[in-house]
Amino acid sequence: MRNFTIQGVTIPDDAAYKDVVVIGNGPSGIALSYLLAGNWPYYNGAIHPDEMLTARLSGAPPGRSIVKQDLRFLSQGLEGRSNNPVSLLMDTLNHPCADLGLELPSLLEWHHHPECQVDHIVLGKGPPGGSWQAMDGNILTISLGSWMELPGVDFRAWEAAGNTGMSSGPTSSRDSRASVSSLARYYYDYVHNQGLAKFFRNSCVVTSVLPLDTSHSQNKETIDPETGVQHCEPRALWRVEGFDLSDGIPFCYICRRVVLATGQSDLPNRLGVSGELNNPTWVLHDLRSLEAALDRLVEEEEGDREGVPTEPRCDPVLIVGAGLSAADAVIAARFRSLPILHVFRKKAGALGKQLPENMYPEYHKVHQMMGDGGATYPCYTALAEHRVLEISSDHKVCVVGPDNVASVHRVSVVAILIGSRPDLNFLPPGLGLGRKPSEPIDCRSNPIDVDPYTHGVVRAPPGMYTLGPLAGDNFVRFLQGGAVAISSHVNKELQHQTVL
Numbered sequence: 001m002r003n004f005t006i007q008g009v010t011i012p013d014d015a016a017y018k019d020v021v022v023i024g025n026g027p028s029g030i031a032l033s034y035l036l037a038g039n040w041p042y043y044n045g046a047i048h049p050d051e052m053l054t055a056r057l058s059g060a061p062p063g064r065s066i067v068k069q070d071l072r073f074l075s076q077g078l079e080g081r082s083n084n085p086v087s088l089l090m091d092t093l094n095h096p097c098a099d100l101g102l103e104l105p106s107l108l109e110w111h112h113h114p115e116c117q118v119d120h121i122v123l124g125k126g127p128p129g130g131s132w133q134a135m136d137g138n139i140l141t142i143s144l145g146s147w148m149e150l151p152g153v154d155f156r157a158w159e160a161a162g163n164t165g166m167s168s169g170p171t172s173s174r175d176s177r178a179s180v181s182s183l184a185r186y187y188y189d190y191v192h193n194q195g196l197a198k199f200f201r202n203s204c205v206v207t208s209v210l211p212l213d214t215s216h217s218q219n220k221e222t223i224d225p226e227t228g229v230q231h232c233e234p235r236a237l238w239r240v241e242g243f244d245l246s247d248g249i250p251f252c253y254i255c256r257r258v259v260l261a262t263g264q265s266d267l268p269n270r271l272g273v274s275g276e277l278n279n280p281t282w283v284l285h286d287l288r289s290l291e292a293a294l295d296r297l298v299e300e301e302e303g304d305r306e307g308v309p310t311e312p313r314c315d316p317v318l319i320v321g322a323g324l325s326a327a328d329a330v331i332a333a334r335f336r337s338l339p340i341l342h343v344f345r346k347k348a349g350a351l352g353k354q355l356p357e358n359m360y361p362e363y364h365k366v367h368q369m370m371g372d373g374g375a376t377y378p379c380y381t382a383l384a385e386h387r388v389l390e391i392s393s394d395h396k397v398c399v400v401g402p403d404n405v406a407s408v409h410r411v412s413v414v415a416i417l418i419g420s421r422p423d424l425n426f427l428p429p430g431l432g433l434g435r436k437p438s439e440p441i442d443c444r445s446n447p448i449d450v451d452p453y454t455h456g457v458v459r460a461p462p463g464m465y466t467l468g469p470l471a472g473d474n475f476v477r478f479l480q481g482g483a484v485a486i487s488s489h490v491n492k493e494l495q496h497q498t499v500l
């Protein structure tokens, strides 16, 4: 391979040029790809309960897509559970008054414009669906199933068409939530059924994203061999490098725009205690591996019991954390009748408090167990206001309580479920992209600082964008706004691109 350099950055001879490279193939990357493929949203003319919004929408020339309109004007004055105005706009059009508990029809229609397709590629570690392909398939979403859907394909209709591979039983309010396994399949099918697969390079890892200093280089002029028309290709601004997971073969893309859509769940948070990383077969940091470990425990138990039902004899499963994932772990261990030791730093806390009990009975049950120490489930022990001090390789864990008294417990498996954070190690160090530039990116407390109407990253060199959790939109229902903001900006820019 022959390489060349631009201002000291090496470009392999076989590098591919793209207008847009999207890193991350979860719901954010998929929604953006749908828009970049030329699928645009249109207001359908119905009355929105927000009269001012209806007036703003009705003022646009007939037949003009939202992508082509002034997003600042359309989204002014909107309020809700996102800090990003275009996310609020798209959410209120998709799910009018959802936070008031109403289930009103969407005010959007999607039309395909093949001539507006933007040359792009979406890169991701696993199959399309991102983190939903890596989560434990048995758990249910917090959100309603309809809030998890992507543009143009109704999740409930897709499910009703028998796509989940599961039989449909009697419905209850819990059925309005979706299972992780159904969603993983929905996102995968979406990419294939919407003709997006050609834009996806799955099973690959991006290892480096580097801005190119093109201040001295000229735009590249090319002549179309068929039409003889001379085009002016915009200057490349970014080099994106990585490798395919199947064969380790490296790849390189040169692009004018790079989009960070890598989500928030690649690096599980650690306790940082001795022994936490030395015992990876039984000290775990994700629910999926925990489920597999619990199944192994049950198998060993059943072997020991030789078919005679007895009290569980294995050492308890130690679960650390007080969030929904820790609660899912408690449910998983309880479902298998395994003994549980649950360590969390605060008192019983606010787990599930904001969630209505009829829709989330499982989380309310765990909250109750955390409060009463497990009076209704004798194999559960809550160690509230405790923290782990040390994990030793002989399965002994030392914890300390509020009175500073330490105790040692023998356990079978440890599940540390205390949240996760994004992995942006492929970026050059020291960019300081967060709203608090000197602190690491955290999707809740320090998301990437973006221009609210383009989702361009404020403190990055030109051409970098982000959406989804990295831009502070931690729920799927809001990430379409980021996709609309980015595709709107890219399309407006491409319109101004010189055609000589």
Ligand SMILES: Cc1cc2nc3c(=O)[nH]c(=O)nc-3n(C[C@H](O)[C@H](O)[C@H](O)COP(=O)(O)OP(=O)(O)OC[C@H]3O[C@@H](n4cnc5c(N)ncnc54)[C@H](O)[C@@H]3O)c2cc1C
Residues within 6 Å of the ligand: 023, 024, 025, 026, 027, 028, 029, 123, 124, 125, 126, 129, 130, 131, 132, 135, 140, 141, 142, 143, 147, 148, 204, 205, 206, 207, 261, 262, 263, 264, 265, 266, 325, 423, 426, 467, 468, 469, 470, 473, 474, 475, 476, 477
């Ligand atoms: C346990 C759990 C439950 C949740 N429940 C809900 C819910 O009920 N409702 C809701 O709306 N949201 C929920 N969320 C949040 C939801 O998962 C995210 O909002 C959503 O998945 C964000 O989509 P995304 O595409 O931005 O990121 P992701 O879905 O995280 O996808 C990004 C993908 O990019 C990949 N990637 C990262 N780095 C690289 C790299 N260097 N090279 C290649 N690929 C890379 C990641 O591995 C990942 O597969 C939940 C999250 C978790 C963890």
